[in-house]
Amino acid sequence: MSATIQIKLFATLGKYLPDSAENFxxxxxxxxQELVLELGIPTxxxxxxxxxxxxxxxxxxxxxxERVGIFPPVGGG
Amino acid sequence: xxxxxSRNMKTFSTEDQAALLSSRVCVVGLGGLGGTxxxxxxxxxxxxxxxxxxxxxxxxxLNRQLLCTMERIGKPKAEAAGTRVKEINPTVKTHIHKLxxxxxxxxxxxxxxxxxxxxxxxxxxxxxxxxAARAAIIPMVSAAVAGTYGQITTIFPEDQGLRxxxxxxxxVPQKGxxxxxxxxxxxxxxxxxxxxxxxxxxxxxxxxxxxxKLLIIDLMNNNIETLNL
Numbered sequence: 001m002s003a004t005i006q007i008k009l010f011a012t013l014g015k016y017l018p019d020s021a022e023n024f025x026x027x028x029x030x031x032x033q034e035l036v037l038e039l040g041i042p043t044x045x046x047x048x049x050x051x052x053x054x055x056x057x058x059x060x061x062x063x064x065x066e067r068v069g070i071f072p073p074v075g076g077g
Numbered sequence: 078x079x080x081x082x083s084r085n086m087k088t089f090s091t092e093d094q095a096a097l098l099s100s101r102v103c104v105v106g107l108g109g110l111g112g113t114x115x116x117x118x119x120x121x122x123x124x125x126x127x128x129x130x131x132x133x134x135x136x137x138x139l140n141r142q143l144l145c146t147m148e149r150i151g152k153p154k155a156e157a158a159g160t161r162v163k164e165i166n167p168t169v170k171t172h173i174h175k176l177x178x179x180x181x182x183x184x185x186x187x188x189x190x191x192x193x194x195x196x197x198x199x200x201x202x203x204x205x206x207x208x209a210a211r212a213a214i215i216p217m218v219s220a221a222v223a224g225t226y227g228q229i230t231t232i233f234p235e236d237q238g239l240r241x242x243x244x245x246x247x248x249v250p251q252k253g254x255x256x257x258x259x260x261x262x263x264x265x266x267x268x269x270x271x272x273x274x275x276x277x278x279x280x281x282x283x284x285x286x287x288x289x290k291l292l293i294i295d296l297m298n299n300n301i302e303t304l305n306l
Contacts, residue, residue: 010295011226011254048242048291050304055241069304071293073243074223076255077110077198077265 003028003064007039010071016041026062033058036070047073081166082122093281094122098168100280103127103190105178105206107154109265110220110272111196112144112161117273119162123280125170126162129186130154131177141262178202183209192276195219196269198260200253204246207232207239218275218287220268224258225296227268230306231275231287241306242291264296 004023009016016039018024026035036046036058048071049056062068082094089097102123104111107130118126132154138145144157159173176182178197187193187209195217197203203219210217211234219239220229232238243249271292278284292303 008300010293011223012257014297047244053302054305069293069302071228073200073250073253074221074226074228074255075198075200075203075243075253076222076258076260077106077108077196077220 002026003062005035005062005064006067007035008067008069009039009041010069011074012072013041013045013070026064028062028064030062031058032056032060032062032068032070035062035068041070045072046070085121089281096281097122097277098124100192101125101127101190102276102280103129103187103193104158104196105129105186105193106196106198107144107158108132108138108196108198109141109222109260109262110269111194112142112154112158113266113269114194114196114272115158115162116143116165117270118276119165119169121273121277122166123169123276125172127172127174127186127190128155128158128162129174129176129178130158131175141260141265178205178209180205180208184212187213187215190215192279193217194272194276196272198255199251200243200249201246201251203239203243204249210234216279218272218279220272221253221255222260222264222268223253223255224261225264226254226258227264227294227296228291229268229271229275229287230291231279233288236288237306241289264294267294267296 002025007021050069134145134149153175155173155175159171217232289306
């Protein structure tokens with residue numbers, strides 16, 4: 001059984017965005033860390049994670065239906 | 078109230094404008110964010126501006142830093158900021174510091190201010206500024222940009238602050254995604270404007286603030302969202 005999530009990647013992470021970002025298939029119960037690995041994003045670049053607009057972490061689990069945003073550190077001025 | 082503020086006062090009351098005129102705001106970093114923040118705060122009528130940057134202008138600043146002109150290449154950013162404020166609004170008092178903020182001078186430099194605006198261009202110094210803002214018991218408005226992406230938050234002394242965004246100070250790199258994406262003028266300008274909006278709401282104790290929230294802007298995809306930290 002699989003489910004889908006919506007993925008948004010920001011700043012330097014944009015290059016890892018899959019074609020199916022709007023309906024990305026996952027196995028229910030996977031962690032954000034597993035998703036990050038699957039997308040090929042270096043873990044240290046996935047600094048800030050939001051699920052459905054709320055701060056989450058690499059260990060947060062995904063059931064399907066979520067909107068996941070991943071951000072690298074940004075410090076320019 | 079002078080004619081100068083007549084357009085502000087379509088939105089602000091006389092008491093509001095008077096409150097801004099008696100306020101003291103510190104701007105740390107006078108580049109892409111800080112130059113525009115300084116310009117807006119001077120026009121808004123903030124009474125006293127403390128302007129801090131130890132850097133001098135380089136040619137690569139010309140793309141986005143309003144204070145940077147051909148003539149000012151090699152000249153101190155803090156001096157340019159002071160000159161610009163006087164050109165716009167000579168009633169604004171300025172304290173100009175040609176210094177880089179560090180652990181030794183931060184507490185002294187922030188003393189006596191009502192709000193501090195983080196316009197720095199690196200991650201490590203932002204933590205020094207946050208500590209100093211906590212010590213001074215004043216709010217800090219913090220923005221950062223990289224390419225067409227920008228983010229902003231407002232941190233009060235009792236809030237968890239930067240660690241919710243960047244993690245622990247020990248693990249934070251010196252620079253972020255801006256190393257690879259650069260900094261664009263329109264991204265810096267919009268984030269600078271948002272910083273001034275937060276400063277104004279703090280000073281007037283009105284409206285909703287970005288406390289424990291991160292407003293993110295992805296201009297390439299016209300995505301603007303406020304996330305809960």
